[in-house]
Amino acid sequence: MKIDSAARYQASHEFARKDGTVFVIGISDHAQEALGDIVFVELPEVGKTFAKGQSFGVVESVKAASDLYMPISGTVTAVNDALGGDPALVNRDCYGLGWIAKVEATKAGEFEGLLDAAAYEKEAGKD
Amino acid sequence: MNLVPEKLLHEMSSPGRIAVSLPACDVPETPVPAGLRRGDLRLPELDELSVVRHFTRLSQKNYSIDTHFYPLGSCTMKYNPKVNELVANLHGWRDTHPLIGDEFSQGALELIYKLQEGLREIGGFAAASLQPAAGAHGELAGVFIMRAYHVARGEARRTKILIPDSAHGTNPATCTMAGMTTIPLPSDAEGGVDLHALQVALDSATGEIAGIMITNPNTLGLFDRNIETIAKMVHDAGGLVYGDGANMNAVTGVFKPGLSGIDVMHFNLHKTFSTPHGGGGPGAGFVGVGQELMDFLPGPIAAKNGNKYALYMPSRSIGSVKSFYGNFGVLVRAYAYMRMLGAEGFRRLAENAVLNANYIKVRLEGHYKVKYPRRCMHEFVAMGDIAPGIHTLDIAKRLIDYGFHPPTIYFPLIVPEAIMIEPTETENKETLDAFVEVMIKIADEAKTTPDLLHHSPTTTPIGRLDEVGAARNPVLCFKG
Structure with missing residues (x-):
């Protein structure tokens, strides 16, 4: 399992990573591996606001469709349109080219409350 | 099994080949108006024997419960006794028409009534409807009933439904389709609903909880022993308890969900009650409810007045969810099965x-x-x-x-x-x-x-x- 040590995670396997004034949101390497070949990503609308824990999209693989839960409250400023043509980007590079959304946080303090790399590694090991 | 891959009818088509010859036309011919004619359909052209062989060979590739074991979890692929088919094909059931009226449908209404009452007894419910045409259809009717109940009490704010992560897969979709929002609940170490997480979720949305949708036994195949506690917690928060009956096959005659605090529940007649399933359908649902929800049931519902049977709409019904009285042929099969087992x-x-x-x-x-x-x-x-x-x-x-x-x-x-x-x-x-x-x-x-x-x-x-x-x-x- 690959871990991005700059990111923070929630137990439902989404990560958030600070990138200038926004947070990049995606799913962890553990999650993409468990899902298997991803065939579709339903992206949120740019401009829409989500509370932490709210469902903001769906990742679909040949095994399962899985809801995405927002790790940090905020407004979506950008989505990764490249996933429309190539959803496998999430499998190949979940922390990089396979990012899902960028969010301007309304409660940036929530970031500190997420699991750090070590805590998430322990959490994901339970599955 | 016939191992040769079967070609599509289109691949076997030969221009001008024809399987039927129609009798000479004895009325004046009228051409199809030009704007309605299409030349791009490319319908396959074959002789009759090729068509018969094509479909016979396809049928030989079928896998079914009548040929093999079918251990498909959550689907209850049990044997459907052949006597069910015999009964459903009796002229009186098969050739009746829903518009001939109650007076000429007494036998059919008696069957609907007795099946409704039998299933109600199995589930421990106060009233029931056989309108829904499938399990998920029964779920949708059930969630509409929950919604109607809250609205009637002036609590339209109750739109949130809790769904354990071991629930049947259609539950979240049903809620969304009914305009509700869902809150997922984690399982505890035993595979049941995590009671602490349930309390936290209930407290997080005071006054907004419409209820919980619970599958018991759940999709892990485990019976949640805390069902009465769960029901009480949800009731105390003003919510209702929906029971998904997908796994009823584990508990018929042993556990009556209606007596454990479940307010509304569907059964899949095509699972537990041995009617054809999957591609062989159609399915049939059943929705049973407790006393406080009976006026909201979908209708019409069969009732017995003296020694006559009649159809009526419950006073505050969510309406009809299917034309006429549900999938009647399926109800006949389920009734035959119910009477056979006792x-x-x-x-x-x-x-x-x-x-x-x-x-x-x-x-x-x-x-x-x-x-x-x-x-x-x-x-x-x-x-x-x-x-x-x-x-x-x-x-x-x-x-x-x-x-x-x-x-x-x-x-x-x-x-x-x-x-x-x-x-x-x-x-x-x-x-x-x-x-x-x-x-x-x-x-x-x-x-x-x-x-x-x-x-x-x-x-x-x-x-x-x-x-x-x-x-x-x-x-x-x-x-x-």
Whole structure:
């Protein structure tokens, strides 16, 4: 399992990573591996606001469709349109080219409350 | 099995070939108006014998409960007794018409009434409707009933529904379709609803909780012993309890959901009550409710007045969810089954369904991991990651080579590499043993000759399909 040590995670396997004034949101390497070949990503609308824990999209693989839960409250400023043509980007590079959304946080303090790399590694090991 | 891949009718088509010759036209011919004519349909042109052979060969490739064991978890693929078909094909049922009126439909109404009452008794409910045409349709009717109840009490704010992560997969979709929002609930270490998380969720949305949708036994095949506590907690928060009856086969004649605090519930007649399932449908749902919800049931509902039967609409009904009275032919089959089994038979059904599942579970435990090892109900969830590089999908495909329909895989989502096995009560010990022995053989092959699994199935007209390619680049039109 690959871990991005700059990111923070929630137990439902989404990560958030600070990138200038926004947070990049995606799913962890553990999650993409468990899902298997991803065939579709339903992206949120740019401009829409989500509370932490709210469902903001769906990742679909040949095994399962899985809801995405927002790790940090905020407004979506950008989505990764490249996933429309190539959803496998999430499998190949979940922390990089396979990012899902960028969010301007309304409660940036929530970031500190997420699991750090070590805590998430322990959490994901339970599955 | 006939192993030759079957061509499509379009591939066998030859221009000008024809299967029927129509009699000479005895009325003036009127051409189809030009704007309505299409030349691009390219309908296949074949002779009659080729068409008969095509469909006969396709039918020989079918896999069905009448030919093989079908341990598809959560689907209750039990044997559908042939007497059901005999009864449903009686002239009086088959050729009646829903518009001939109550006076000439007394037999049909009596059957609907007695089936409704029998199922109500099995579930422990105050009232019921047989309108819905499928399980998920019953769920939708049930959630509409919950919604109507809250609105009638001036509590339209109650739009949130709690769904345990071990619930039946259609529940979240049903809620969304009914305009509600869902709150997922985690399972505890025993595989039941986490009561602490339930309390937190209830407290987080005071005054907004419409209810909970719970499947018991759940999709892990485990009975949640806390069902009465869960129901009380939800009731105390002003919510209602929806019971998903998908797994009713485990508890008929043993546990009455309506007496455990469940307010509204559907049964799948095409699972527990032995009517044809899947492509052989159509299905039929049943919705049972407690006293406080009976006025909201979908209608019409059959009632007995003196020695006459009649249809009526409940006073605050959510309306009709299906034309006429549901899928009547399916109701006839379910009624035949209910009368054949009787109260004692329903109890034995559940006991044998649970016994068969536990027998397979115990025999496989040394070879496959089972996430929740306690005694299961009518099904259990094993895991397919039994050797390096082997996935559940490989095991499922290899089972086909040995002549078994694969179990449900990758569901429930909370068990990685899930294999969900439900044998039902209608299988004998020899069949269960044959399945177990093949599963053990596959577990050995996974360790010694893993490529056999990766390349399976090899005994079918078409081998391993490229599921990823099909999902990423679907080609939905035939281009010959």
